Amino acid sequence: MDTKNDVEVTEGVTLSCYYPNKDFTFTQYSTIPFTPQEGDVYSCTVEHKGLSEPETQLWEAEIEEKTAFYGAGLGLGLLGVGVGTSLS
Known part of the structure; x- marks a missing residue:
């Protein structure tokens, strides 16, 4: 059985x-x-006759905040290229 936030998927x-x-x-x-x-x-929970009890594996989503930082850096980099190109 697969679940997302304790709701079966x-x-x-x-x-x-x-x-x-x-x-x-x-x-x-x-x-x-x-x-x-x-x-x-x-x-994900596995039930099988060979197991004494069901086995469950958990995975928690962790979104890294570095993504926003990299996006801002890319934006500033592209702005710098645009300004540099227009001044040349």
């Missing part, structure tokens, strides 16, 4: 085929398309 979920491992276990991938937003928490 069913739309867009895809499961891969089974990939066998040398120890007679297998691997299968579950994927969902998403655009992370600051504070979103995603989880």
Whole structure:
């Protein structure tokens, strides 16, 4: 089961085929398309007879504030190129 902020996600979920491992276990991938937003928490829970209890993995979206800083730097850089070109 896949969730976003504790709400089950069913739309867009895809499961891969089974990939066998040398120890007679297998691997299968579950994927969902998403655009992370600051504070979103995603989880994937696996239930299987071979597990004593369901296993859950969490991922929390962290949007780096450096993106805004880089955008401002790029804007100033392009402004400098424009001014430099017009003065030449």
